[in-house]
Structure formats: C-alpha cells, structure tokens
Amino acid sequence: MSSKDGLTLGDLYRGLREQFAAAGVPEPEVSARRIAAEASGTSAAEVALAPQTPMTVRMVAHADAMATRRVAGEPLQYVLGSWGFRMLDLAVDSRALIPRPETEVVAGTAIDWLNGRARHRHPAGLNAADLGTGCGAIALSIANEVPDARVFATDSSAHALALAAANLAGLGSAASRVSLHQGNWFEALAGVQDPHADGRAAGPLRGRLDLVVSNPPYVADGEVLAPDIDDWEPHEALYAGPDGLSALRAIIGDARGWLAPGGLLVLELGATQAPAATAMAIARGYEDVRIECDLAGTDRVLVASRPHAEPDELELSAAVEWLRAGGFVVAPTDTLCGVMARYADTEAVARVCEAKERPRTEPMPILVSGLAQADELVELSPAARVLAEQHWPGGLTLVAKRRGGADPLHGRETLGVRAPALGWLRWLIDDVGPVTGTSANRHGLPTPADASEAAALLAARQGETKAPGQVIRGRAAGETASTVVDVTGDKPVILRAGAVPAVALEFPEIPTETGT
Incomplete structure (x- = not known):
C-alpha cells in the first residue's frame, strides 16, 4: 500500500500488532512497535508520538518482510538486525547469541571493577579478556567505557568473530584497543604477548590479565529451551555438556593461571548454577568469591579474585610435576610447614612416613581442595556437609568413614579431611588430587616455620646432603591448628580443640522430606 492510500505510521503499528497477536507472537505490542x-x-x-506520519510503499514492504520473519518465530533482535547493549547499538544475527539484560549486568560488574582498579593501575594500562565474545557485546563495552583497557576477545566460531569484527568497525577510536582471536577459550591467546610490555618486562599474556570475563554456554544437553532460542540461536553458544557446567569448569580452572595476582574473574551463570560455580572457584583457590544477582533478582554472576600474594609459579609447577611423579613436597601452609604427597599414591605416602620417622599405623590428615574431592574419599552426612560448607576453606578437619574400606597404610576405617585456607594450596591440590597434610618434622618434634629450613632438617635426619623432594619456599602462616571433629555419629565429637570454636560445631537441623 502506498502513502497516497493514506496509510500512516499508527495504522502500520496497529496492523502489525493485530497480526502478531493473532499469530501468537509473544509481546505483540513490542514487536509491532519496533518493526x-x-x-x-x-x-x-515516535510510533506513539507521531502516529499520523505517512508511510511509503517501500516502508510497508519492508515492514511486511520483517513481519513474515517474526511470525515464523525468528527472534525480534535478528529480524531487526541490531540491538542495544549498554551504550552500544550492535549488529546481531544468528551467528551469535542475542545480547540480553543479564549480560549487561555481567559487563557492568567487569567495567565498574576495571574503572575502580584503573585509579591504582600500572601506568602501562589494563589487560582484559572476553572469552566467547559472540557479537562482541562485552568486549566492545569494556573498550568503550574503560579508556585504559586493552581487550582480547576470543571465540571458537569464525562466523561469530566476523560479526564481532563488523561491530568493532563501528566502535570508533576505542577499536584500536580490541583484538579478536579465534580458538577455544584460552587456547586462542596462546603465544599472545603483553601489549603493555613497553611499561614493564616483556612477556606472554598468560599471568598478566587484570580481568577475565565471559558469558559462556551453560545450558545442559537435553534441556528444553523456548523455540525462539533453540531454533535460531547457535547451539555451540548455548549447550555445555550433560550438567551444563563444562564451559564454566574449563574457564574457572584455567583462568587462575592467566590472571595476574589480584586479577578478577567474572562469569555469567545459569539460574541454578551458583552453588556449583562457587564450589569450583573456591576449590580452585580463588578468594573473595561471591555471587551477584541480575535485574530480576536471580543469582547470575560469579565474581572471584586471584590472591595477591602467592609462591613463585615456577615452584608451584615444579611441585605439581614432582607430586605426580610420586615424590613429596615441603611447603608452608596456613598452620605449619607440611609434607605433601598424593594420597592416591600409597608408596609416596609411605615415603613421607619414613622421612618423618612416623609409624605407618598413625593416620595423617588429608588436604582436599573442597567438598567435591572430600566426597571421593569419605562419606559425609548432610549435617557434616553443612559444617564443611560453613568452615571450609579453613581450620576444620572432619574425621569421617573412608570410602572403599580401610586405609591401605594405617588400616583404619576413617579418614580426616580438611580444605586449607591458602588459595594457592587449594589450586595445587585441585590439580594433583588430595595430598597428605602432615607437619614437616620428625614425628612429635617442633616444626620450623620456614619451609626451606624444615626441608633441610628432614634431609639431615636422613643423612642426606640436600632437602628431599621439592620445596615451595616461604613461611607458614602460623595460625592455630585445625579443630579435629569426628562426624561419623549422630553428633560431632571434638577430638582436638583448635581454630574453630566448639560452639560453632553443633550439627544443624537438616529437614527430612516427607511424603504427602
């Protein structure tokens, strides 16, 4: 219909609204107004303010073409070809996910933190990585709103990166601080050098990121999504394995080594994934782990930091390899200097007993990265799990029934487990598995606070000329020894007083499910 026929903008809107309502399009008024x-x-x-504006034949034809696509179920954002995200108007299509309000909260959390950190930044500037960038919404928003940020945007999809490149072309001068990299998560950044090396020592980007942010896939395989999502948006950006956690697990695991000390991790989560993501972050050795809500009040954003003060990463890497090879490591812990060996390696644990001159029949506590590792070793009642959730990581050792029967070395049916407070130690344990948590001394004697000194004394007692195994240098925090609690019965029994006061160790009331 041409403008001479008298069709106005108001007529077009009303006709579209009626067409969409009849076709069952969700929120027909919104689609009609935007189209x-x-x-x-x-x-x-202006659709509401200037309804008498005359329409041309071309305008009506364009509206008809878009309406046909919308009635067929195509998302409104794809039909329009662009969508607003924070301060940007982005090109969007089926090559990448539609930018949503939840992700604006994620971007805002990252941007606010970067702008706060920028006041105390290294003069060379800030490094941020947006993993799985899609259309580039988060990466471009950071570059647009954080003047000193250099942004590395990655995606495994060449099609998504082409869309991000189109949006980058319209960003203006801020585009010079964004680079696009194809590959799976951090693999896309392998070999990338720190662009701020003129202001500090040259080197690879790994370990120098101030921020890692991502809206990764988090839908479980087989989960039923709305047709306008499942039929149109790219599945590789939606689905993440049987539990929906595979992408989150990979990013949380690897970001720890890519972040600079004090760097921040910000991740978008599924509505029910906050407990699992929090547990993964704590087990991986992050600190200040918290969950933030989206605009609807849903737990949506994981925020976690890499600790500032940690041992040398080369020492940590060497320790991991040595433990995997069956050796043992002397290291400072949150209590005393300890001797660590992989608990799964019975021969390595036996060598720890020999080094300490400790009877093999005497059980030693086992350090775990969190509840997931503890569950592999011992049986914890619901009430005991609540105690662990309340006091881990920290000074609480739980003595529980060992899975798989008696311990092969000390022969007892129970095992004491604890998640240490030090983030780097949980990181190491998360890599190699549970380790022994016994003191680095001859059995029953005082333990030096310095790890190198403790290792040297162990070596001297065995007639060696150098420290045994590997040493992670540093001094133990010297905090109060852990409280040891037997949780095999109906009530907790304190076997040794320590860091956690007795008043905090009552079993909570756990409601039982009843039939109707």
Whole structure:
C-alpha cells in the first residue's frame, strides 16, 4: 500500500500488532512497535508520538518482510538486525547469541571493577579478556567505557568473530584497543604477548590479565529451551555438556593461571548454577568469591579474585610435576610447614612416613581442595556437609568413614579431611588430587616455620646432603591448628580443640522430606 492510500505510521503499528497477536507472537505490542519504527526509519517513541506520519510503499514492504520473519518465530533482535547493549547499538544475527539484560549486568560488574582498579593501575594500562565474545557485546563495552583497557576477545566460531569484527568497525577510536582471536577459550591467546610490555618486562599474556570475563554456554544437553532460542540461536553458544557446567569448569580452572595476582574473574551463570560455580572457584583457590544477582533478582554472576600474594609459579609447577611423579613436597601452609604427597599414591605416602620417622599405623590428615574431592574419599552426612560448607576453606578437619574400606597404610576405617585456607594450596591440590597434610618434622618434634629450613632438617635426619623432594619456599602462616571433629555419629565429637570454636560445631537441623 502506498502513502497516497493514506496509510500512516499508527495504522502500520496497529496492523502489525493485530497480526502478531493473532499469530501468537509473544509481546505483540513490542514487536509491532519496533518493526514499525525500523521500517519507517523512526524511533519506537515516535510510533506513539507521531502516529499520523505517512508511510511509503517501500516502508510497508519492508515492514511486511520483517513481519513474515517474526511470525515464523525468528527472534525480534535478528529480524531487526541490531540491538542495544549498554551504550552500544550492535549488529546481531544468528551467528551469535542475542545480547540480553543479564549480560549487561555481567559487563557492568567487569567495567565498574576495571574503572575502580584503573585509579591504582600500572601506568602501562589494563589487560582484559572476553572469552566467547559472540557479537562482541562485552568486549566492545569494556573498550568503550574503560579508556585504559586493552581487550582480547576470543571465540571458537569464525562466523561469530566476523560479526564481532563488523561491530568493532563501528566502535570508533576505542577499536584500536580490541583484538579478536579465534580458538577455544584460552587456547586462542596462546603465544599472545603483553601489549603493555613497553611499561614493564616483556612477556606472554598468560599471568598478566587484570580481568577475565565471559558469558559462556551453560545450558545442559537435553534441556528444553523456548523455540525462539533453540531454533535460531547457535547451539555451540548455548549447550555445555550433560550438567551444563563444562564451559564454566574449563574457564574457572584455567583462568587462575592467566590472571595476574589480584586479577578478577567474572562469569555469567545459569539460574541454578551458583552453588556449583562457587564450589569450583573456591576449590580452585580463588578468594573473595561471591555471587551477584541480575535485574530480576536471580543469582547470575560469579565474581572471584586471584590472591595477591602467592609462591613463585615456577615452584608451584615444579611441585605439581614432582607430586605426580610420586615424590613429596615441603611447603608452608596456613598452620605449619607440611609434607605433601598424593594420597592416591600409597608408596609416596609411605615415603613421607619414613622421612618423618612416623609409624605407618598413625593416620595423617588429608588436604582436599573442597567438598567435591572430600566426597571421593569419605562419606559425609548432610549435617557434616553443612559444617564443611560453613568452615571450609579453613581450620576444620572432619574425621569421617573412608570410602572403599580401610586405609591401605594405617588400616583404619576413617579418614580426616580438611580444605586449607591458602588459595594457592587449594589450586595445587585441585590439580594433583588430595595430598597428605602432615607437619614437616620428625614425628612429635617442633616444626620450623620456614619451609626451606624444615626441608633441610628432614634431609639431615636422613643423612642426606640436600632437602628431599621439592620445596615451595616461604613461611607458614602460623595460625592455630585445625579443630579435629569426628562426624561419623549422630553428633560431632571434638577430638582436638583448635581454630574453630566448639560452639560453632553443633550439627544443624537438616529437614527430612516427607511424603504427602
């Protein structure tokens, strides 16, 4: 219909609204208003404010074409070809996920933190990585709103990166601080050098990121999504394995080594994934782990930091390899200097007993990265799990029934487990598995606070000329020894007083499910 036939913008809007309502399109008024505005070259507000604006044949044809696509179920954002995200208007299509309000909260959390950190930054500037960038919404927003940030945007999809590149072309001068990299998560950044090396020592980007942010896939395989999502948006950006956690697990695991000390991890989560993601972050040795809500009040954003003060990463890497090879390591812990060997390696544990001159029949505590590792070793009642959730990581050792029967070395049916407070130690344990948590001394004698000194004394007692195994240098924090609690019965029994006061160790009431 041409403009001489008297069709106005108001008529077009009303006709589209009726068409969409009849076809069962969700929120028909929104789709009608946005399509009418796009077809007429006006704004959504003008559809209501200037309904008498005459329409041309071309405008009506454009509206009809978009309406056909919308009635067929195509998302409104793809039909329009662009969508607003924070301060940007981004090109969007089926090559990448639609930018949503939840992700604006994620971007805002990252941007606010970067702008706060920028006041105390290294003069060379800030490094941020946006993993799985899609159309580039988060990466471009950071570059646009954080003037000193250099942003590395990655995606495994060449098609998504092409869309991000199109959006980058319209960013203006800030685009010079964004680079696009194809590959799976951090693999895309392998070999990338720190661009701020002129202001500090040259080197690879790994270990120098101030921020890692991502809206990764987090839908479980087989989960039923709305047709306008499942039929149109790219599945590789939606689905993440049987439990929906595979991408989160990979990013949380690897980001720890890519972040600089004090760097921040910000991840978008599924509505029910906050407990699992929090546990993974704590087990991986992050600190200040918290969950933030989206605008609807849903737990949506994981925020976690890499600790500032940690041992040398080369020492940590050497310790991991040595433990995997069956050796043992002397290291400072949150209590005393300890001797660590992989608990799964019975021969390595036996060598720890020999080094300490400790009877093999005497059980030693086992350090775990968190509840997931503890569950592999011992049986914890629901009430005991609550105690662990309340006091781990920290000074609480739980003595529980060992899975798989008696311990092969000390022969007892129970095992004491603890998640240490030090983030780097949980990181190491998360890599190699549970380790012994016994003191680095001859059995029953005082333990030096310095790890190198403790290792040297162990060596001297065995007639060696150098420290045994590997040493992670540093001094133990010297905090109060852990409280040891037997949780095999109906009530907790304190076997040794320590860091956690007795008043905090009552079993909580756990509601039982009853039939109707």
